[in-house]
Every structure is written in structure tokens, then in C-alpha cells.
Amino acid sequence: MLKTEIRPYQLKHVQKALRYPGFGFFGEQRSGKTLPSLAVGDQRKPDILVIVCPLKAIKVWRKQIKEHLQIDWKCTIYTVHYEAFSRSKQDRARWRRYYRKWRDQGKTVFTIVDEAHRIK
Numbered sequence: 001m002l003k004t005e006i007r008p009y010q011l012k013h014v015q016k017a018l019r020y021p022g023f024g025f026f027g028e029q030r031s032g033k034t035l036p037s038l039a040v041g042d043q044r045k046p047d048i049l050v051i052v053c054p055l056k057a058i059k060v061w062r063k064q065i066k067e068h069l070q071i072d073w074k075c076t077i078y079t080v081h082y083e084a085f086s087r088s089k090q091d092r093a094r095w096r097r098y099y100r101k102w103r104d105q106g107k108t109v110f111t112i113v114d115e116a117h118r119i120k
Contacts, residue, residue: 002035002042004068010036018043034061037112038069045073046110048102053114055081061114 006014013036017023023040025033041049051061058079065077086092102109 001070001072002039002068003070004035006035006039007032010039014039014043034064035068038065041110041112042069044108044110045075047075047107048109049075049077050109050111051077051079051114052082052085052111053079055083057114 010032013025017025017036017040025036027033053061058081061079071077084091085095099109
């Protein structure tokens with residue numbers, strides 16, 4: 001459940017995103033993309049939430065989750081920086097195994113990629 005009231009323009013983004021299995025919020029910096037991302041996660045109630053972000057943003061994401069989201073379902077959260085997620089073939093293979101294992105266990109996974117333009 002969201003602890004923070006979402007703004008009307010953010011709600012429109014959430015409603016549109018919920019119509020698709022994958023989506024992207026491509027607004028300017030500081031335009032309020034974090035809360036709608038968490039709102040979509042809250043609506044989908046995944047078993048696993050993976051947030052891929054720059055190293056300096058890990059603490060910020062953890063703080064934002066505590067501030068804006070009351071997790072009222074069983075959910076495991078992974079906050080991972082880009083390098084750990086995609087630094088080498090071994091890293092990519094490890095995460096593919098995680099995703100396969102979760103899928104085989106019937107778990108739903110919601111992945112948020114912050115500043116996706118930085119991933120090569």
C-alpha cells in the first residue's frame with residue numbers, strides 16, 4: 001500500500017503502465033518517476049522486486065521504498081547496482097539463473113531499472 005498520495009499526472013502514468021507487461025517512464029530528472037514505479041509494483045504485488053540502479057542511488061531507493069511503500073504482501077527486495085547486474089558474462093549468467101529459478105518456482109518478479117540509459 002502506498003503511504004504517499006500520488007499526484008494526478010502520476011496516477012495517469014500508473015494506470016497506463018498497468019495495461020502492459022513492460023513499460024518505461026522517461027521523464028526529466030526530478031519529475032517524479034520513482035513514486036509511480038513503486039505504485040505499479042504495489043498494484044502488481046510481485047513476489048520479488050529487483051531494482052537496478054547506480055551505486056550511489058542504492059541508499060536513496062531503499063529510503064524511498066521505506067518512505068513511500070508499505071509492503072503488505074510477501075516480497076523480497078533486491079537493490080542491485082549496474083555493475084553487479086551486468087559487469088561480466090558471469091554476472092549476466094548468474095542473474096539469468098536467478099530469474100529462471102524464480103520463474104520455475106512460479107514467483108512473479110517486478111524489475112525497475114533506474115537510469116536505464118546508462119546500461120550498455
